[in-house]
Amino acid sequence: MRNHFAIQALQQRWLRATVLGVASLCGVGALQADELLNRAQALRQQGATQEAFVLLDAQEASRAGDPAFDQALAEAAEAAGLYTRALMARERLLHSQPGNVRAQDEQARLLQALGDWNGLQALPLEVRLRSVAVDAALSVDQHLYSYDRTGHGGRSTIKGAFDLGWGHDSNVNAGLEPGETFPVLPGVPAWTLDPGAWGRSSGFLSAALTLQGRYVMTSQWSVVGGLRASGRHHSAGASMDEPSEADVHGGVSWRSNRNELILTGRGIHEARGGDKVRGAGGLQGEWIYRPDGLRQWGVFAQSMNLHYPGQSVRDVRRTVAGVTYALVARNASVLYLGIHAGEESPRKSGAADLGHRLTGARLGGHIALHPHWAVFGSIDTERRRYGAADPFFRLQRRDTQWRTALGLSWVPVPSWRITPQVEWVDVDSTVPIHPYQRRLISVTVRREF
Secondary structure: OHHHHHHHHHHHHHHHHHHHHHHHHHHHHHHHHHHHHHHHHHHHHOOOHHHHHHHHHOOHHHHOOOHHHHHHHHHHHHHOOOHHHHHHHHHHHHHHOOOOHHHHHHHHHHHHHOOOHHHHHOOOHHHHHHHOOOOOOOOHHHHOOOOOOOOOOOOOEEEEEEEEEEEEEOOOOOOEOOOOOOOOOOOOOOOOOOHHHEOOOEEEEEEEEEEEEEEEOOOOEEEEEEEEEEEEEEOOOOHHHOEEEEEEEEEEEEEEOOEEEEEEEEEEEEEEOOEEEEEEEEEEEEEEEEEEOOEEEEEEEEEEEEEOOOOHHHOEEEEEEEEEEEEEOOOOOEEEEEEEEEEEEEOOOOOHHHOEEEEEEEEEEEEEEEOOEEEEEEEEEEEEEEEEEOOOOOOEEEEEEEEEEEEEEEOOOOOEEEEEEEEEEEEEEOOOOOOEEEEEEEEEEEEEO
């Protein structure tokens, strides 16, 4: 009997030793794991973001699924600008902790950084209302010439918007200020201004439809395209100046890592009062470089033939090239700028006074005040030097145009945007019949889909 109790005591001591040993090993493992995460955090705090990511990346195969590790890996990958890897770690974290509010909000921010509009729309409503900043759908691409990026996982994308607006235009026909007097110019015969050349104001209603998309064929090749149709209805007395426009474009894109080349054909139809006033067609090429999901450089070149029905002497070839840059801050504020230069060359001889060389610049952005509110503004300028003196006024024509816009963007619910805006246009010219000023006040309601 004593032997039996002795054996039981021995077994119990062995069991306790085993449990303590396992616990000790687990503790060592946990300490080692904590040490790994602590080292990675220390590296990030020192600014060595790439080193922190490499340290954790080496352990991903064995540690994936551990919430603490996935959180640390996501933070390191995002700090290093590796947004796709950060998103994968966040998704693992949400799989093990679906109610983690912080991870939900960080996932929304990463989808925004990647430009994955479809992914954002697939988030639960409460996450979008809480996390998606006011202009999440207003990506860098909408400020530049490039097309929508591929969705998360390389999916094809398509997005669109319908705009309905109303407002007031102080100078719908870009005419001269009523009552303006003109100096007497030496050698210029007496002249009078056509009454239709004086500026006219009008209230208006506007509508526009925009579609833009990308069909992914391979990991590198895509078909891209889009269209925009817009029009305005003026109040009585200004119907002849009601503008409408249709712009269709499509082509191919080749992408490798952070670089993308896009070649598209483009056609434009412009009308006033229902009558075509100008048509354009040509090619456009772009090189887009994205260091990460929040920054974008672009170089573009465009060659278009502009045709004026019934006034073929005005037909020109427009060639423009430029450089653009845009930056999205982590709070969804946006800064963009660009410079461009080019010329419009008359298609017919003897019409040098109708062609010009041009240079221009643009600067703008918006500041996110709240997840549903942002203020935005922009300023554009362009200088135009014409190829010959005006044949009537005998003056070398030089124009300088300034355009300034200021507004507010409000997203009351996802996919809806309300935008009050004020816009000023000022054109100065050495030829007395070409200067004008214009002010537009409008409120636009947009439905994105």
